[in-house]
Amino acid sequence: MSAKSKKIIELINIGKEYDETVAVENFNFYVKKGEFVTFLGPSGCGKTTTLRMIAGFEMPTSGKILLNGEDITNLPPHKRPVNTVFQRYALFPHLDVYDNVAFGLKLKKVRVVMEDENGNRFERFEKLTRDEIDEKVKNALKIVDLEGFEDRNINTLSGGQQQRIAIARAIVNEPEILLLDEPLGALDLKMRKEMQIELKEMHRKLGITFIYVTHDQEEALTMSDTIVVMKDGMIQQIGTPMDIYNEPKNAFVADFIGESNILSGIMTDKFKVKIAGQIFDCVDDFAKNERVDVVIRPEDIEMVEPEEGTLVGKVISTVFKGIHYEMTVKVGKNEIIIQNTDERQPGQTIGLKVAPQNIHIMAKEFTTNLFDGYVTKKNTVVFGDGEYEADLTQLYPNSTIDEEGYIVTQSGEKIDLTDVDVTVEVGIKDIEIDDNQEEANAVGQIVSIIYKGDHYQVMVRTENEEDYVVDTEYLWNEFDTVGVKIKPSKIKLKLKQEADKK
Amino acid sequence: MTLRFSRKQLIIPYSLFMVLFVVIPLLFIVYYAFTDGSTGGFTFGNFLKFFSNSTSLSTLIISIGIAILTTVVCLLIAYPIAYILARSNFKKKNVLLMLFVLPMWINFVLRINALREFLDLIGLLNKAHLFNTVLGMVYDFLPFMILPLYTTLIKMDKSLIEASADLGGNAFTTFTKVTLPLSLPGIVSGITMVFMPTMTNYVISDTLGLGHITIIGKLIEDCFGSRNDWYLGSAIALVLLFIIFISMLFTGGFKDEENGARGAGIW
Known part of the structure; x- marks a missing residue:
């Protein structure tokens, strides 16, 4: 097994209950060393709880957490080789930037191999020296682009700068896993986009495993190697951003990740599905006559002349979105959203076509x-x-x-x-x-x-x-x-x- | 012309109040303190009289000593209580806090006399005058220490505690490096609220010290009462004011608090 594919952390049957409510249920998942994993889901889906269990702030009510194969389920947070970047940064207001970043280093003891006068080797745990700490703090501040900020008071920093200090304070300890709890949630859009790229770059350079929590699907798609989509404390789908986007497992995932049309369909034959009264070719195999949910991404729908389209409908609204127009088309009783660089005015009749590979069929969740x-x-x-x-x-x-x-x-x-x-x-x-x-x-x-x-x-x-x-x-x-x-x-x-x- | 009522005018009643009840009385005290009782002329004599008299000096020192002792004991008792109350997940912690603060609502003369009867009952009243006085002071002023500490601790961001643990701090280092420094405003506020009144609360020292313990407040009372020397009394009051001013400077009581944690919220 190569170092890259080694499981660094594994969650086995993890469950968490508060009084009567279930926050996380039957969570089975592992992260490979060096991966960038994102827990994605709406608020209250259990993603933060799961992260907090990995950090050690919450104890699971059932299941086991393995770190490098060792059980750390009951290990307190200060003994775990993981560090967290908190949602509201949680920087110490009574310490300056230097002392905030050096906080972990000053508590750290490293193993040193020594030799006595008889040549016998022995091990000792020693605190880092002042110079070593200085050096590491300086490096960490360099990584987050805040060199020379050592003596600044935390309260004088902007939100973005505080965010960077929070990251520096965590990575300076060289954790095996860096946990990030919606770290960009409090920043404005432009800042957030910049930080996304920087975080991704940092991940590449440092080689640390990142576990990231967010409710922003775009953020998840941009940054992650693997996305875990969660809802109601349960995993809905695990996959690469491409998988999650292109092959959503159920209607929830399809709806949560990006814009999508979710339509009711019925299988009329092998690789044939009837949507909005018309039969389409598709690539998914389901039993004949089974009722299914069909997901079609708005950008996958081609706009053609009415006579060429499989479906014919009337445009009821058009919105300019910068790189394309988003149009809502009424086809029978259905409203279908399409995206196209060409514009059609409301009231115009158009034809719609979808390639078989762009029709994603899912078993109906609830009948x-x-x-x-x-x-x-x-x-x-x-x-x-x-x-x-x-x-x-x-x-x-x-x-x-x-x-x-x-x-x-x-x-x-x-x-x-x-x-x-x-x-x-x-x-x-x-x-x-x-x-x-x-x-x-x-x-x-x-x-x-x-x-x-x-x-x-x-x-x-x-x-x-x-x-x-x-x-x-x-x-x-x-x-x-x-x-x-x-x-x-x-x-x-x-x-x-x-x-x-x- | 319509009568304009601007926001600035709201300050008038408050200014009137301040002038009438703070500034003018203070000026009177200053006037008396620097006035010779017999000639009516300006003098430093009242201060000289106070500082050259060994009895009044030792009273001052005893007062400061009792105040320091009371404050330290209050802090040692109140911090753990406030900490446990603020950190516990107990849903009814307001009720518990109320129990600690409840004595404040009962007339304090009544409470002190009850304590006196109790000490008499266990036979301590006539034996340990200093201990009894400090005990009474602590009993009376403890809530004033608990409340500001509790307020600062309950307002403290819990994620800071988690951050400390996350960075490798065990319970002890987290307390010394994060909780304690961050609760400093509450400690300062508690100290100011206990230290200063302790110096002058002679009812407690009279009732429980049985006249063996004289504190500076008693001295001032004597000057205005039985000794009928308003000039000396005012001078001592000014000395006390100065000591309090110095101690406030020392604890940073005049500093503009950034986080407003000086017993904020509850008062």
Whole structure:
């Protein structure tokens, strides 16, 4: 095994729970020596928690962390050969630039091999000398382009300079891994772009392994060797920037990384998919008649004359974006975003074509909602943090409900269904959400929204972490609180086990 | 013409208050301190009288000694309490803090007399006058030390502690190199709030020292009361003012605090 491909850090089945909430779940991942790895995801996806577990600030509730094959799960942070660049820099305000950068060096003890007068060799741990520290601090400041700043007070530095000092303070210790927690988040756009390039350059020169946390997909694509896309504490996809961009594993990744059209499709044959009523050739193999999600990047859609296009639609908006125009095209019920250097005016009819290799097909993540529930005394069903009217007669073929509320089966048996456990299935199209929380069966917050061409797929999470996946035509905002309603006829019930006979 | 009311005019009531209750009384004290009681002429005699009298000098030294002792003991007790309160994840830590501060809300004469009865009960009242006085002072002024320390510690950026650990600092070095220097404003604030009032709080020394301990505040009270020598009393008050001024300079109390941590927030 070459030095390059050696695993420097490995996370095995890492999980982290706070009280009742799960921050990170079943995290399996390793980083190779010298790699630039980015944890990417929306806020609250567990990326920072994972980084903090590697740094040692948080202890995982399950799993193991191996550094160079050694278990460091319970090692305190000051004993780990990793250093962190903090989100808000965390520079010591009572120390000047020199003392900030030298902080780690002054505490460091290095192994020195000595020889006594009899020629016996022995080892000793010694502090670095003043000159050695001076030298290293000077070098570190040179790397971050802040030579001569030694005596400056931290409070007199600009945000960008503080950022550089924070990096210098970390790399001066020559850590095996440098952890960066959204280090560029507080900088303005231009500064951020510059620092991205500088960080990448630093990574190349120093040869240290970088683990970087960000919610900025562009930053991740620009800098990383490997990207780990996370959501809700779980890894969604691991891959190179190219893989992640070109072959997103699911709708979330496709939506999160760059602009994309996510459309519902159905496989009509081998390598044939029907999107918006038309059949396209594709390169992904799925079972015939399977419902799929199709991802097409806006820049991969060719704009042609109406008669040449596989799809024909009308431009409904055009926005100039600097290097190209971004146009929204209405094709049937779908809205498709395309990017092109040529402009078409709103109202014009155009044809659209997509090459087979640019059509990415993914298995549909959600086709239905499954819940565990139980029947109440009033013959309603409780599931997903709500109480619903449902047709209980479907549990027994040809049964009826008598006036006392007992189920009467075909053979005339009376059954009391109170407290009986059932599995509940509700289609994603059969759930209604609206602002009316009073009359709703359950109330929750919208935690994710993905646009799927002609509708939005939203996830509604209730207080007790029950999730409803809902297809809706209306646009909601993230964190909107909504009421959930389901028509009794749309609730499919199955008994978990036979109920007691009466 | 309409009546214009500008923001500058808001300062008038405050200036009036300051002149009436701070500047004028101070001028009176200065006037009395430099006035000869019998002739009414200008004199340094009052100061000479104070500094040439060995009893009043030793009172000054005892006062400073008691104040230093009280401040040190308060700091030693308050720092760990404030540190633990600020760092604990205990959700009800405000309640705990309240328990430490609660005595401030009870009349202090009542508290000191209760302490006196307690010391009498355990038979210490007549034996250790100095100890009793310092005990009373610490008991009375401890909350004034805890609060500014707690405020500075709770406001301290926790990522600084993490940064120190990250750079190889163990719990002890993190405390000495990061936490302690950063809590200095709170320490200074606590010291000022305990040291100065301790020098003059003669109610405690009278009640618990049973007249064996005389502090400078008592001396001033005597001058204005039983001895009826306002001139000497004013001179001693000025000396005290000067000592406090010096000690403030020493602890940096006049410095413009960049982070405003001088007991900020809670007051």
